[in-house]
Amino acid sequence: xxxxxxxxxxxxxxxxxxxxxxxxxxxxxxxxxxxxxxxxxxxxxxxxxxxxxxxxxxxxxxxxxxxxxxxxxxxxxxxxxxxxxxxxxxxxxxxxxxxxxxxxxxxxxxxxxxxxxxxxxxxxxxxxxxxxxxxxxxxxxxxxxxxxxxxxxxxxxxx
Numbered sequence: 001x002x003x004x005x006x007x008x009x010x011x012x013x014x015x016x017x018x019x020x021x022x023x024x025x026x027x028x029x030x031x032x033x034x035x036x037x038x039x040x041x042x043x044x045x046x047x048x049x050x051x052x053x054x055x056x057x058x059x060x061x062x063x064x065x066x067x068x069x070x071x072x073x074x075x076x077x078x079x080x081x082x083x084x085x086x087x088x089x090x091x092x093x094x095x096x097x098x099x100x101x102x103x104x105x106x107x108x109x110x111x112x113x114x115x116x117x118x119x120x121x122x123x124x125x126x127x128x129x130x131x132x133x134x135x136x137x138x139x140x141x142x143x144x145x146x147x148x149x150x151x152x153x154x155x156x157x158x159x
Contacts, residue, residue: 031118031128034063038122040091044152045114048134055111058156060087068156077159086151090144095119097142099129105136113138115149 033039041061046054056070064084066077094117104112114132121127131145138146 027114031059031116033118033120033126034061037120037124038062040087040117040119042087042091042148042152043114043116043118044149045116047112047114048109049111050109056156058152060084060152060155062087066155066159079155079159083155083158086155087148090148090151091117091119093144094142094148095127095129097144099131099142099145102131102133102137102140104132104134107134107136110134110136113149115145117148 027045031041031043033041039062041059043057043059045057048054053071056068058069059065059067060079062084064079064081066075066079068075068077099117104110112132112134114130116128116130118126118128131141133141
């Protein structure tokens with residue numbers, strides 16, 4: 001049955017939603033894209049740290065929305081197009097490198113980061129990339145991926 005579902009997803013131009021690792025098991029499997037082609041959504045989620053609450057969760061879309069959940073305070077903010085330009089610059093290179101499961105070290109107080117990018121190209125093909133790491137494994141993450149993470153955090157902190 002699972003093979004049939006994967007085959008149908010492949011033939012339909014969709015990729016199966018990657019599974020989030022522990023401690024991100026609460027993350028919904030699917031990430032909703034804005035309507036239309038050439039759409040994207042970037043999601044950063046954090047867990048752990050000294051108090052176990054992470055540094056917040058953020059989602060930015062090509063439709064100009066930033067959703068942030070910082071310690072239970074939920075916001076949806078409309079983002080100006082000029083603030084989204086950095087993503088037009090950073091997303092294409094990030095899709096050309098290998099994303100992966102960089103793992104978590106043995107640090108019990110480190111913040112764990114989960115980054116997910118989902119795109120729909122001009123032909124309607126949907127792709128999803130995930131990466132996760134903590135402070136002890138971040139150096140393994142390609143700079144193209146960490147630049148995307150930095151862009152989300154910078155945008156969230158600027159608003």
